[in-house]
Amino acid sequence: MSTTLPAPKPRRRRPAGEVVLGVDTHRDAHVASVLSLTGAVLATDEFPATAAGYRALLKWARRSGAVRRAGVEGTGSCGASLTRYLLAQGVDVFDVNWMDRADRRRRGKSDPLDAQNAARAVLSGRACARAKSGDGPVQIARMYKLTKASAVKARTQTINPLKAVIVTADPALREELAGLGNAELFRTCARFTDASSHEGAGEESVLQATRITLGLLASRIGQLSEEIREVDARLARLVECHAPQLLDVVGVGPDTAVALLITVGDNPERLDSEASFAALCGVSPVERSSGRRQVRRLNRGGDRQANAALHRIVFTRLRVDPRTQDYYERRIKEGKTRREIVRCLKRYAAREVFHLVKQLQPGPRS
Template sequence: MDRADRRRRGKSDPLDAQNAARAVLSGRACARAKAGDGPVQIARMYKLTKASAVKARTQTIHQPKAVLVTADPALREELAGLGNAELFRTCARFTDASSRVEAGEESVLQATRITLGLLASRIGQLSEQIREVDARLTWLVERHAPQLLEVVGVGPDTAVTLLITVGDNPEGWTARRPSPRCGVSPVERSSGRRQFRRLNRGRDRQANAALHRIVFTRLRVDPRTQDYYERRIKEGKTRREIVRCLKGYAAREVFHLVKQLRPAPRS
């Protein structure tokens, strides 16, 4: 969008549509729509399912602990000292025990036990969904881009994130420079006395996180990366500058591995 035009005319859906149409007609807009029918789209759907399940499970995990804060002291002491896994297994059995209680006036303690049991059962269901989606994502990567799994620091989840970022149009990345779509593209900055570069913290945050995981995994387990880090430290580079360079190398390596990926034929 033209920022000067937006300040003069304001922001609204009709104005955005007009500006988009002008950009297309004038040739300034050159982006291509994603095909939406290949393995990348399948990965995008599974990733969406996993993200929502992980978020819901995280919220649900906090709820039993909040319930125990105001629960009956006897129940709280019964569950004190248990780890998360054992706590949820114990709470899951409360639902079965409460279902055998004869009908009558319900007590607060009974309602608390039922609540803990239902929350624990929900956590188990969400965990099972996450495991199932992880298995599907792993199979998808192994079938369509097994070369990514051979890269140090790249697991199935990171590989899926990078495939989604590249999308069905890997030509959008350049072989010589990191993609500006992920935040690896350097940004020129100046303090007044010296010129330097920093990472672009915008763009695709999921791709940024994937490259971050790759680099820090390599710094921990990869001898070549560790040697490179030590050499650049001796040259006077800061840790941030070295990490930025390593992310650029990782982005270029990923580009060469996924540029042959093509969407499946339309059904």
């Protein structure tokens, strides 16, 4: 007599624990690795750097457990798009620096190893800097700032050959242009192109070629100057719209405000304290003490653009702000050097700016 056994009950799937994702980013493809909280490598794979690839990467990682944290190399370059996608999916993304050279010599270097090291950096707490979201008004400012820097560099590279041509030009032409300021010099040279277009065709002289060259270079300088003015106007409107309180600070103009906003990013909540912002700007004090000599020096790390912005604030205040001038005189009488006073003033400026940028409301995210 045959008896039928009851069908086995389906096993309930245990909810997977938390895992940590590490990604080594490249231009065309990203290599990802998933680690358990104990550091065991659960899976490693490669995905294309496309929108579909980002979705497939996160779906693949979640098969091993709940993904709440991720370490990504190059969050400001090749990994910027992936970082924005992971943040939109509720994953905390941490910026991971390159692997230590000594460690690389011992263990070798490969994309899977880099991905695993990115995850281990998050597990150990070595990677504690949260990635910028890069999807709001600050990202717009970053794009305009990049455009302006490129135009300023191109204009300088055009002004230099124009002045070199004048040095070797005919004496009569040199005397005609001598003593002119830059603005008047460029306008005068730009008119050479219009004058040469009305001259009859024939064999060109060196003088005529020189005038045409000066005219073309001056026209290019004018176009680049107009482009710079347009970008400056856009940056000023952006700051007035999203961070007008920064413009009320003594020594802060649109350029300085933009540099500081770019350093903070679109998610200022990632900065835990004013000390973290000071370290990010490279104005946190660094001990340089030995024996009985107890001193501190300027920090040579951090974001140098933000450091330069705070430097401009301090030196503007030293010229026009009575409170800063009184502070400078008092510290000089205490025996402090100019470098030490500037370091202190930059730290104070960083504190003031930090409390203002923490008030920023998140703008429209794309």
